[in-house]
Each structure stands twice: as C-alpha cells, then as structure tokens.
Amino acid sequence: MRAGGLGLAGLTLADLLRFREAAAAETAARPKSFGRAKSIVLLHLYGAPSQLETFDPKPEAPAEVRGELGSIESSLPGCRVCELLPLSAKVMDRTTVIRSMTHPYPVHGVAFALTGIPRIDVAMELAPRDAQHWPFFGSVVEFLAAEKRRGAGSPPPAVPNNVALPFRFSSNRIGEVPRAGPYGAFLGSQFDPLWTEFRGRATAGITKTLRDMTFTDNDPYVGVDDDAHFTLPSGMNLPGDVTLDRLNRRRSLLDQLNDHRRGVAQSLSAAQLSRHQASAAALLESDTLA
Structure with a gap:
C-alpha cells in the first residue's frame, strides 16, 4: 500500500481502472456474433487417428503392433513421429506430447465430441435416443435457423442447414450398433442431420477383427472409384411421373388442407382430431379397400 493508490506488484489503482476501461471498450467493439462465416464444415475423425500412426509410433515394437507406417526423427530429441507428419516433426520441440491420458469408458466418445455433453458412459453411448443426450452442434444451428425463419415468416432454405456425409452414422460397418452423437436429442428427431447415401x-x-471374427472390409474411406458420388436419401427424389409443376400443385393443395384443418381444430378437441386422423390412416392402409 502506498499513498495515492493501491499497489499490487507495481500496479496502481489508476492502472487497474485504465485496464478495465480498455477491456470494456474492446469487449464493446467485438461483434455480437462469432463471425461472418456462412457455412461450416465439421470433419469428424471417428475414433481419431491411432497414436501408433501419429505421435507414439513405437518403432521398436513388433511389426504387427507398430502398423504399416514408418517413423521419423523430430526436432525433439528422442521423440519420433509418423513418417507422414514431416511438418509436425519440425515443431515438436515446442509442443508437449501427453501419453498418459486415459478414461474409464471403452468408447470413442462420439457424443462427447459432437455435442459437448460433460459426461458420457457406455450405456448412453449405445443409446442414441437416451433422453439425457445433448443435441449435435449442427442440430442446434438448424434449430436456431428454423426459429429465425419462423419469426420472419421465411420459407425453408433450398439447401438444408444440417447435412452429413457420407452415410448414416454406424450404418455401414459389420457388427456395428447405433451410437450416440449426431442426433437432434431433446430438440426432436426432425433436427437430426440429413444424411446422404x-x-x-x-x-x-x-x-x-471383431470379437472372434476376422474379415476383409471394403472400406470407402481407403479409396473409391471415379464414379463414386453422394445422393439424397431414398424417398427424397421426385418419382419419374411427378414434375415440379405437379409438386407445386400438391403443395398448394396441402396448404389449403392445413388451413382447413386449423379451422376444424377450433371446433374439435386435439384428441378427437387425432382419432379422426388415426381412422383415416387405417382406412388408407386397409387391404380390404385396396
């Protein structure tokens, strides 16, 4: 303490007030959004690269353990890295490699990585629709965009806000089970990503290898032929006999029916309307009336 100010490691009260004023001005100058980005590409490496093929190659281990790739010296003495990381090798002396991190759950933590949920266990990882899950980042973006459109009375975008490649998660692997992560969670399944095929x-x-099985899996992540491409999910393409004009007429009819339904809903309870809808659906699906 000294006359005229509060001293803390040479910092006076006047200095502290100036710093606070400068910090407040900087905060006020920042944009209210996270930036001007219009689109985001999230590249998720499921399971992540093996430590044996990145920063812990174990060159002295048996061939069946260390894998197919070789290793190279880095700028950090005694630290070798994968041969495919020459640029990383040059800066290893300015990094810290942590090889002791572990956790008690034998899962890849997809939900943890794609939703930010603070805790995940095996049971939740294998139950994508568990009520405790948080929504996927892309689902949150889509939800907020939908709320903004609803407030402005804007139509849906020509391109969906939340599209995922290459195919539905956990759908094309032998012995795989559905796993949590890229879902709408409590926002509703309507905010799940639109997966391509x-x-x-x-x-x-x-x-x-999987348990007691050994098999060869033709994996598109390794390489694909020149004709490979993505399509919208089955059922989202127009049938051959339906033109855009015909589709627009159907949409107009649907809008009229929805307007009429809102009028009917004012005179019928929701439960009554649901029963009528169920009866109509049963009639439409009846083999007797086919």
Missing part, C-alpha cells in the same frame, strides 16, 4: 465401390480392403 454413398453410391460407389471401395478400391481397397482392410482385414479387420
């Missing part, structure tokens, strides 16, 4: 052939196979 992959059309093409893999150009290489990988020998894999």
Whole structure:
C-alpha cells in the first residue's frame, strides 16, 4: 500500500481502472456474433487417428503392433513421429506430447465430441435416443435457423442447414450398433442431420477383427472409384411421373388442407382430431379397400 493508490506488484489503482476501461471498450467493439462465416464444415475423425500412426509410433515394437507406417526423427530429441507428419516433426520441440491420458469408458466418445455433453458412459453411448443426450452442434444451428425463419415468416432454405456425409452414422460397418452423437436429442428427431447415401465401390480392403471374427472390409474411406458420388436419401427424389409443376400443385393443395384443418381444430378437441386422423390412416392402409 502506498499513498495515492493501491499497489499490487507495481500496479496502481489508476492502472487497474485504465485496464478495465480498455477491456470494456474492446469487449464493446467485438461483434455480437462469432463471425461472418456462412457455412461450416465439421470433419469428424471417428475414433481419431491411432497414436501408433501419429505421435507414439513405437518403432521398436513388433511389426504387427507398430502398423504399416514408418517413423521419423523430430526436432525433439528422442521423440519420433509418423513418417507422414514431416511438418509436425519440425515443431515438436515446442509442443508437449501427453501419453498418459486415459478414461474409464471403452468408447470413442462420439457424443462427447459432437455435442459437448460433460459426461458420457457406455450405456448412453449405445443409446442414441437416451433422453439425457445433448443435441449435435449442427442440430442446434438448424434449430436456431428454423426459429429465425419462423419469426420472419421465411420459407425453408433450398439447401438444408444440417447435412452429413457420407452415410448414416454406424450404418455401414459389420457388427456395428447405433451410437450416440449426431442426433437432434431433446430438440426432436426432425433436427437430426440429413444424411446422404454413398453410391460407389471401395478400391481397397482392410482385414479387420471383431470379437472372434476376422474379415476383409471394403472400406470407402481407403479409396473409391471415379464414379463414386453422394445422393439424397431414398424417398427424397421426385418419382419419374411427378414434375415440379405437379409438386407445386400438391403443395398448394396441402396448404389449403392445413388451413382447413386449423379451422376444424377450433371446433374439435386435439384428441378427437387425432382419432379422426388415426381412422383415416387405417382406412388408407386397409387391404380390404385396396
């Protein structure tokens, strides 16, 4: 303490007030949004690269342990890295490699990585629709965009806000089960990502093991033929006999029916309307009336 100010490691009260004023001005100058980005590409490496093929190659281990890739020296003495990381090797002396991190759950933590949920266990990882899950980041963006459109009375976008490649998660792997992560969670399944479908052939196979099975999986992540492409999910393309003009007429009819339904809803309870809808659906699906 000294006359005229509060001293803390040479910092006076006047200095502290100036710093606070400068910090407040900087905060006020920041944009209220996170930036001007219009689109975001999230590249999720499911399971992440193996430590044996990145920063812990174990060059002295048996061939079946260390894998196919070699290792190279780095700028940090005694620290070798994968041969495919020459640029990283140059800056290893300015990094810290942590090889002791662990956790008690034998899962890849997809939900943890894609939703930010603070805690995940095996049971939740294997139950994508568990009520405790948080929504996928893309689902949150889509929800907020939908709320903004609803407030402005704007139509849906020509391109969906939340599209995922290459195919529905956990759908194309032998012995795989559905896993949590890229879902709408408590926002509702309508905010799940729109998954594309992959059309093409893999150009290489990988020998894999699963429990007591050994098999060769033609994995498109290794390489695909030149004709490979993505399509919208089955059922989202117009049938051959339906033109855009015909589709627009159907949409107009649907709008009229919805307007009429809102009028009917004022005189019928929700329960009554649901029963009428159920009866109508049963009649439409009846084999007797087919």
